[in-house]
Amino acid sequence: MTYGERAARAALAELARGVVETPPGSNTSPRIREYQAATTLGGTGWPWCSAFVVWCWKESGTPLGPIPATASTWVLAESARNTGNVLQRPKVGAAWCIPGVHVEMIVEVISATPNGVGSIVRCVGGNVDNGVRSRIRRVGDRGSIVLAPPAIRLEKPAPVPRRYYIERVDAPARRLVGPWRTKAARDRALSRLPERERKRARLVRKGGKFYAELGQARILGPWADPDSRARAARALTARGERVRSFSRPAVRTGSAAVDELGQTT
Secondary structure, eight states: OOHHHHHHHHHHHHHHHTOBOSSTTSSOOHHHHHHHHTSSSOSSSSOOHHHHHHHHHHHTTOOOTTSOOOSOHHHHHHHHHHTTOEESSOOTTSEEEETTTEEEEEEEEEEOOTTSTTOEEEEEEEEETTEEEEEEEETTGGGOEEEOOHHHHSSOOOOOOEEEEEEETTOOOOEEEEEESSHHHHHHHHTTSOHHHHHHOEEEEETTEEEEEESOOSEEEEESSHHHHHHHHHHHHHTTOOEEEEEEEOOOOSOOOOOOOOOOO
16 A cells, blocks of 8 residues: 555544534644644644644655644645745645645545646545545645645555456447336336346436346446456357457546635634
8 A cells, every 4th residue: 555545544534533622613623633733833723624634644654844734834835845845746645726825635536637737536535524524625726735745645546446347248238228208217118128127127317317238238247356257258158159359457537516615814
């Protein structure tokens, strides 16, 4: 597991723990004081978003290098700029930072642009609406940048997991039937099919109307590993079917609605 993955895991564990300020708006609680103690500022009762990120890096065993254990998002950003630790593209375990305003830990890259600006990331941040919260952020919004200690900036990303599939080469194309105006009408029609064909049906919605694709699937899977896929392929081949095996990266792509910054003081 990479440093970045361990730092993200530390942040997600705190999210699951449900850390909040006690009382709300106080910038403190027993757990939050532990985050604040990871910085050089000392004391408590002050905005703790940077403390949370620094704590996650330290908790994961990530060497900070030239990145200071600071409670200031401005100092954090300036040190990253001055030491070449601003990243062009986001990565897990790095920090999404609005210098002088707020910083959060990146736990997932939802989509990435070639130059980084406009990339969508899921973050876990401290001092977000008086607690540890998960939010969707966009790189570049409000002058935000991505930064990380060299140990995370320079490490190679973990191998992308793959999913394994089988194509039934001679399988006929599925038949598209419909449309029905309502889902209930489609369900009634499908209920009259033989059980085996009903279970194979793929439900589709297009243009506000309801359809079904009938027939055997041409693409089977996914399997999590090639050995499991190979066993299924051998069973199909034994029945006289021609098959083609292939795999695809198990990555999430696309976009997500970006959250408002929220209360961060």
